[in-house]
Amino acid sequence: MVVFPNAKINLGLNVRYKRDDGFHELETIMLPVPMVDILEILPADKTELFESGITLKGTPMEQNLIYKAWSLLKTQYDIPAIKIYLHKKIPSGAGLGGGSADAAFAIRALNEMFELNLSPLEMKKKAAMLGSDCAFFIENEPALATGRGEKLEPVQVDLKGKYLLLVVPGLHVSTAEAYGNIKPHESERLVRYVVTQPANTWQNDLINDFEASIFPVYPELKNIKENLYAHGAFYAAMSGSGSAIYGLFNDEPEPFFYPNTRLIKILKL
Numbered sequence: 001m002v003v004f005p006n007a008k009i010n011l012g013l014n015v016r017y018k019r020d021d022g023f024h025e026l027e028t029i030m031l032p033v034p035m036v037d038i039l040e041i042l043p044a045d046k047t048e049l050f051e052s053g054i055t056l057k058g059t060p061m062e063q064n065l066i067y068k069a070w071s072l073l074k075t076q077y078d079i080p081a082i083k084i085y086l087h088k089k090i091p092s093g094a095g096l097g098g099g100s101a102d103a104a105f106a107i108r109a110l111n112e113m114f115e116l117n118l119s120p121l122e123m124k125k126k127a128a129m130l131g132s133d134c135a136f137f138i139e140n141e142p143a144l145a146t147g148r149g150e151k152l153e154p155v156q157v158d159l160k161g162k163y164l165l166l167v168v169p170g171l172h173v174s175t176a177e178a179y180g181n182i183k184p185h186e187s188e189r190l191v192r193y194v195v196t197q198p199a200n201t202w203q204n205d206l207i208n209d210f211e212a213s214i215f216p217v218y219p220e221l222k223n224i225k226e227n228l229y230a231h232g233a234f235y236a237a238m239s240g241s242g243s244a245i246y247g248l249f250n251d252e253p254e255p256f257f258y259p260n261t262r263l264i265k266i267l268k269l
């Protein structure tokens with residue numbers, strides 16, 4: 001079976017407090033974006049992973065989230081070994097959730113291929129065991145994410161027809177490191193409320209808390225955000241724990257050039 005796991009961006013992200021289990025309680029909106037990996041899973045005699053596209057340096061098969069998804073289901077269900085063909089197009093370690101999407105789409109594919117009859121709720125629970133972001137990609141609809149990111153409620157965010165300009169710089173920000181440097185706080189501007197307000201208020205009120213700790217360390221990220229505004233974005237921000245920065249535009253933007261970038265892409269939402 002062939003599936004196309006897509007990326008996400010975060011609209012606003014409030015890191016509220018650190019929990020006793022070490023994770024952080026947060027409030028964010030996650031939005032699917034049309035940038036995809038290509039993943040094929042076939043039944044086989046021996047489990048193997050074949051990769052192409054962007055290389056995942058230093059990630060052996062056993063650490064790949066697709067393999068972990070298969071292993072997790074294998075503990076409970078009598079499923080065969082699989083051949084995994086992954087063509088990676090979503091830059092990893094960019095705050096775009098590519099690895100999490102691969103894991104969730106693998107669960108969905110295995111559920112269908114081997115007729116496991118897992119409900120969406122059961123698949124979300126399994127996905128959340130693999131990563132905080134993974135459950136979102138089971139329904140893959142705009143959602144308000146709370147808890148450690150796995151509690152999801154549908155939200156109405158109408159960005160259809162708008163343009164997303166994505167800049168992925170040549171630096172990798174680890175999610176664990178980003179959480180380690182953040183100062184959690186309760187925000188007065190709830191993300192769920194701000195997105196219901198006119199988009200011209202977002203620039204001041206829709207805040208990704210990671211920017212305050214990451215921009216001083218990597219000033220070029222702030223520079224990219226400012227450049228996106230200078231090019232006419234009605235909103236620009238870092239996605240998740242970075243390092244991808246995106247701008248939202250009413251009209252198709254001019255191609256945007258920035259030195260030392262892994263990827264610059266314009267997508268119609």
Ligand SMILES: C[C@@](CO)(OP(=O)(O)O)[C@H](O)COP(=O)(O)OP(=O)(O)OC[C@H]1O[C@@H](n2ccc(N)nc2=O)[C@H](O)[C@@H]1O
Pocket residue numbers: 010022023024025026028094095096097100130131132133134147148149175176179239240241242
């Ligand atoms: C920041 C966000 C925002 O959507 O996305 P990315 O930027 O990674 O895409 C997510 O919270 C990332 O979720 P995900 O990448 O699935 O994280 P996990 O694998 O569960 O955890 C990686 C590490 O991040 C920290 N972590 C993660 C989630 C959370 N709510 N609190 C945390 O403190 C923990 O230190 C954990 O060891």
Ligand SMILES: Nc1ncnc2c1ncn2[C@@H]1O[C@H](COP(=O)(O)OP(=O)(O)O)[C@@H](O)[C@H]1O
Pocket residue numbers: 056058059063064065066091092093094095096097098099100101102103175240242
């Ligand atoms: N299928 C996969 N695709 C991408 N990254 C993966 C995958 N499996 C495991 N990983 C690991 O997950 C981390 C990046 O996860 P990803 O979701 O792409 O980034 P982010 O959390 O920044 O959005 C990397 O350390 C990578 O080694």
